[in-house]
Amino acid sequence: MPLVVLCGFPCSGKSRRAAELKRHFEQSSPRRVHVVGEGGPGLDRSSVYADSQSEKNLRGALRAEVERKVNKDDIVILDSLNYIKGYRYELFCLIKHTQTPHCLVYCLTSAALSSAWNSSRAASEQYTQETLDALVLRFEAPDSRNRWDSPLFAVQPDDALPFQEISDAIFKRKAPPPNQSTQSQPLSSTNFLYQLDKITQDVLLAVVSAQKTSVPGDQVTVPGTSEKVELTRSINMAELRKLRRQFISYSKMHPTENGGQISNMFVQYLNKSLN
Template sequence: MPLIVMCGYPCSGKSRRAEELKVYFEESTERKVHIVGDGSLGVEKNTVYADSQKEKNVRASLKAEVERKVNKDDIVILDSLNYIKGYRYELFCLIKHAQTPHCLVYSLTSHEESSLWNTNRDAADQYNQDIFDALVQRFEAPDSRNRWDSPLFTILKDDTLPVEAISDALFKRKAPPPNQSTQSQPLSSANFLYELDKITQDVLMGVSRQEKVNQPTAADVLGAGALSSAVVHQSAC
């Protein structure tokens, strides 16, 4: 089922919008909606976002959790910063492999607005100002011209969430087709067993004909076996 990727500055209203979407889809589609995010992993933001390796590990954990929850029945909302375009591309590859649609909801605010919202939070929920500023500076805004950022819904703080348009993008649009990079490749050709049986029969018939002419030597038997193994190996490759 579809994946909704939230995106925006820290304290830009992403979680509030994710909850609005959850309520709407559970009431309108009667489907189960999973919100996956920093909160669900118990992330201590000021510790994680101060360490690039810890942040990388959290992103990997979020992606793995999304992959586990994507199925044919439920809707998944990834509620995190998702500020790196390379990471959004990885999520796009994930949904191509799962063959399900997705969309991006961009909660657009100014640096000043988000910073004010951050300082108005309880102290335990605030970003340290230096970490907040660093995340804003590193933010890579989504671009609808990129296939991994499309369809893109940009929402300002006072906008009404376009839930019907988002629903249409998820349920009235075909999933992106898989390609070689997102599909598992077969280990051998589809007719491998047929070819193996045919080669084996040919070798056995050759040995039988040789027996009728003269008694085969040990070298003849070993040579036939080696030929069979070589041909089988070539067919498997």
């Protein structure tokens, strides 16, 4: 069913609010409630957020988990920083595609209070002060005037959650209508699927074969296109297959009558995803 996105500084009480929401929904609704969070055994959040690539991977994993769980029946609560407005927009596009409502709960704290709460945690769960300060500086506060940040519920540390208002926002509102970028369209022809499958598979095989004699920085020529795959790093087959599946899903929603463009589009997609 709906998605509830938590947002706030590190150590601002998001997990506590997520737990309160989970208890409330479980007591007041027959729907299942899933909390998707970044916590886990052995996860050093300070190290993750100190490295841009590790942070990007974490955001991607969280988004993928939300995408797997969100549907028209269950409630999903995303417990993470969610401090980048572009990432919140991606989540908004996701719920538009699923055609389910969402809302944002913003846990308001001062940087000083977040730092104090961070210091009170077990050493293994703390952010370094440098990482915490950097995240506070990078934080992009939600704005209810943005459709991806609305409805917005801002709560202070001592505030009680507005359970009724949040419930109304996700149960009594219509889902945002899908647009061209999120709504599935009919495939243009039966031959399109065959071309899509064969061409993307050929590109993958060309990349895998080229990697045997290439080094990072090389450009790989693939059949059927003047575009080249930029090998910025080593890419295993599992990752390539995942990207191929994502591209095929996207292409089914945006079919092209020009089969000759599929190779170009797939190579461009690979380059964008791998950089």
